[in-house]
Amino acid sequence: MYRSILTYCVLLVLPLYGQGRTDSVAEKNRGKSVSINVGLNMVMRGFNRIILKDEYAQINLRSMRTNLKTWPVWDTNRFSTNFIGHPYHGSMYFNSARTNGLGFYQSSVVSMAGSLMWEYLMETKPPSQNDLWATTIGGTALGETLFRFSDLVLDNRTTGLERVGRELLAGILAPTRLITRLTTGEAWRTGQSRGNLLHVPSYWLKLYFGETVTGTAGSNPSMWRSVLGIELLYGELFETVAGNPYDWFRLTGEIRAGNNYLHLSQANTLGLMLNKELLHNNGTRVTAGLFQHFNYYDLNGRTNNNTAPVYISEAAAIGPGIIVQKKKDKSTVQFAVHLSGIILGASTSDHFKLEDRDYNFGSGFSLKLSSSLQFKQRLTISLFSEDYFLFSWKGVDDYEVLKQLTINEIDFLNVQGDKSSTMLNLLGLTMKYSLNKRVHVVLRARSFNRNTLYTYFSSVKHSLNELFFGMGVNV
Numbered sequence: 001m002y003r004s005i006l007t008y009c010v011l012l013v014l015p016l017y018g019q020g021r022t023d024s025v026a027e028k029n030r031g032k033s034v035s036i037n038v039g040l041n042m043v044m045r046g047f048n049r050i051i052l053k054d055e056y057a058q059i060n061l062r063s064m065r066t067n068l069k070t071w072p073v074w075d076t077n078r079f080s081t082n083f084i085g086h087p088y089h090g091s092m093y094f095n096s097a098r099t100n101g102l103g104f105y106q107s108s109v110v111s112m113a114g115s116l117m118w119e120y121l122m123e124t125k126p127p128s129q130n131d132l133w134a135t136t137i138g139g140t141a142l143g144e145t146l147f148r149f150s151d152l153v154l155d156n157r158t159t160g161l162e163r164v165g166r167e168l169l170a171g172i173l174a175p176t177r178l179i180t181r182l183t184t185g186e187a188w189r190t191g192q193s194r195g196n197l198l199h200v201p202s203y204w205l206k207l208y209f210g211e212t213v214t215g216t217a218g219s220n221p222s223m224w225r226s227v228l229g230i231e232l233l234y235g236e237l238f239e240t241v242a243g244n245p246y247d248w249f250r251l252t253g254e255i256r257a258g259n260n261y262l263h264l265s266q267a268n269t270l271g272l273m274l275n276k277e278l279l280h281n282n283g284t285r286v287t288a289g290l291f292q293h294f295n296y297y298d299l300n301g302r303t304n305n306n307t308a309p310v311y312i313s314e315a316a317a318i319g320p321g322i323i324v325q326k327k328k329d330k331s332t333v334q335f336a337v338h339l340s341g342i343i344l345g346a347s348t349s350d351h352f353k354l355e356d357r358d359y360n361f362g363s364g365f366s367l368k369l370s371s372s373l374q375f376k377q378r379l380t381i382s383l384f385s386e387d388y389f390l391f392s393w394k395g396v397d398d399y400e401v402l403k404q405l406t407i408n409e410i411d412f413l414n415v416q417g418d419k420s421s422t423m424l425n426l427l428g429l430t431m432k433y434s435l436n437k438r439v440h441v442v443l444r445a446r447s448f449n450r451n452t453l454y455t456y457f458s459s460v461k462h463s464l465n466e467l468f469f470g471m472g473v474n475v
Contacts, residue, residue, distance in 0.1 A: 028101030032183075036096040036176055037114040045122045056125045063124040072119070072129035073414035074394070078356035083138070083313040083346060084267060084296050086131050090115060090139015091146055096176035098147045099197070104140075104245045111143065112136040125411050130361055133344040137316035141294035143174075144246045145269045148198060148234060150174040152205075156186070156195035163188075201235040201247070208442050210470015212256070214299070216463065225261070227468060229254040238285045238325060240272065245292075248272040256300070269294040270338070273318070283327040293317040293340045293366070295386075297426070299448060299464060310448055310464050311359050312388060312424055313346040314366060330376040338368040345390050347424055348450065350460045352395075352417040354402055355410060360417030362390030380432045388424040395419030395455065419455035424448075432472065444468040 048057035075082070093114030097107035115135035119127035150170040158166060167187050171178030181187040186195070194200075208229045215222040235248035249271040256265045275289030294317070299310040319340030326333045342364050349360045370384040394416045396402065405413065428446040435441065448464040 030097075030100070030102065032180070033097040033100040033102060033110055034113075036100075036179055037093050037110065038117070040092060040096070040176065041114065041118050041122055056123045059122060059124055064121050067120045067123070067127055070126045072127040072132060073412060074130055074361055074416055075125070075128040076355040076357040076410060076413075077128075079309075079311050079313070079346065079359050080264070080298060081356070082130055082134060083315050084264060084298075086134040087138030087142045087294070087296075087315060089118075090135035091143035091174070092139075092176045093135070094139050094143030095147050095150075095174040096180070098143065099174070099177040099180045104144060107143065108136065108140045111139045115139070130344060134315045137343065138294055141269050141271060141292050142267075144271060145232075145234075145249055145251045146173040147177065148246060148249070149232060149251065150177055151196050151198050152200065152203060154195060156189060156191045156193065159190060163190075201240075203235065204231075204233040205475040206231040206472050207475060208470050208472035210442065210468055212466050212468040214464060214466040216465075223258075225256040225258045227254060227256055227265075227470065235272075237272070237275075237323060238277070238280075238287055240275065241277075245273045246271040248275075263298065263300065264296075265298055265300065267294070267296045278322075285325045286322065288320065288322045291319065291321045291338060291340070293319070293338070299466070308348050308350055308462055309358060310450075310462075311346060311348045312426070312448075313344075314340070314342055314388065315345065316343040317341060317345070317366065319365075332374045333372070335371045336369070338366075340366045340368075342366060342388070342390065345388065347388070347390050347422045347452070348462070349417050349420075350452065351399070351454070351457055354413070357417065360390070360392040360395075360420060360422070362392040362416060362422065364389040364391050378434050380430075382428075382430040382432075384426075384428050384430075386424075386426040388422075390422045390424070392416040392418060392420050392422075397456075399456075418452075418457070420452050422450065422452045424450050438474045440472045440474075442468070442470050442472050 045057055045059070048054045049059075090111045093111040094107045097110040098104075102110065112132075115132050118135075119131055150173040153166050153170045153173065155163075155166055167178065167181070178187065208231070210227055212225050212227050213222050214225070230251075230253050232251040234246075234251070237248050240248045249269060252266070252268045253264070254266045256263060269292075271292045273290040273292055275287055277285070277287050279286035293314050295312060295314040297310065297312040317340040319338065321336060321338035323334065323336040342362075345362050345364065346359045347362065349358055352358070352360060366386065366388045368384070368386045370382065372380060372382040374380045394414075395418045396415050426446060426448050428444065430442070430444045433441045444467070446466050446468075450462045451459065453459045
């Protein structure tokens with residue numbers, strides 16, 4: 001009973017939160033933000049119930065009361081749903097608030113409220129704790145980067161097909177921003193200014209495309225895929241004093257395609273929360289800060305049905321970092337170290353297979369090292385290493401029982417997967433050579449290694465190597 005009352009209070013109070021500093025010039029409208037999120041949840045629930053006829057969407061007052069009395073569990077949805085679908089859904093909640101004048105932290109609370117409403121009231125299944133973390137914190141990371149990205153895209157001075165293209169692209173990045181612009185008429189209103197809600201800093205946007213070949217140890221043949229990627233560097237790190245979160249961030253994304261095959265293979269954001277300059281002397285600069293991390297890899301190294309997928313998720317993580325830069329003549333050297341605590345992450349499982357689950361939830365920490373050397377703005381050589389350490393402590397003890405579970409028992413199984421600890425490493429080398437100011441050649445080699453230590457099984461080591469060659473364009 002007390003749990004139900006507490007949950008109702010949270011649902012009622014959180015959407016009304018919003019007293020605080022904001023960096024947006026938009027007029028603060030908390031009511032519109034909340035109404036958009038409620039409407040979004042109702043439309044999605046209606047689509048799932050009426051069109052898809054999903055069983056979990058057949059909600060009623062009894063299912064709502066049951067969920068309000070239930071502690072969140074670990075669910076069994078597929079990797080892409082939990083670690084990119086839910087963060088993107090959370091970004092829509094988040095951006096309904098950002099577009100309507102709320103600041104970063106206020107919008108994060110609105111994202112949490114939207115997720116609570118969905119988990120407790122919009123599904124017959126028990127609320128999912130991994131969804132709450134991924135939608136709220138992962139949605140905040142994606143939401144702020146995509147909100148600022150959409151702000152770079154929109155331009156109220158344009159008309160015709162260019163205007164339509166900009167509105168649609170911004171709508172893909174931040175759907176609830178497009179909804180707001182449609183309801184206010186700003187989507188077609190022209191003016192003498194771009195209509196940005198934020199100050200526009202310096203930024204570098206690059207698109208690249210090419211082919212990648214992927215192979216696993218002992219597997220033949222290798223797998224070829226076409227790749228389309230994007231890199232956005234927002235703000236100048238060494239010139240930024242972070243008055244607001246994400247005044248500097250890095251965003252990357254990659255889509256892979258082949259025969260009857262198209263999927264998002266990676267999405268990464270690194271956002272500056274706060275920073276302090278430690279040294280600025282004779283071309284040497286050192287800055288330290290607190291960063292929010294979001295990393296999603298589905299490298300899909302499966303060349304046959306017996307090869308394990310390649311998953312890495314760091315959906316909710318934050319930690320310190322330090323960056324050193326040295327400029328001399330026409331060369332620039334940069335080195336960075338980042339450490340993060342991972343609240344919610346995931347990696348491939350070799351044994352836990354249940355409904356759409358073939359991975360283990362976990363928490364832990366990560367260590368990331370990177371260095372780059374640029375010669376005369378022509379050739380850039382970069383080395384990077386990402387190490388993730390994930391621990392799954394709430395796992396299955398009897399695997400024979402899994403074969404006999406009913407659907408309802410599966411919903412309430414509430415395990416992270418296998419009891420295990422996993423060490424993941426992604427090591428890479430990238431070389432870029434500029435042909436002119438806009439076009440460059442890209443060569444990238446990466447190696448992925450996983451070592452999982454299981455409580456009830458022998459340890460498993462898995463490796464994947466890939467080589468990418470393509471062209472890049474500065475937009």
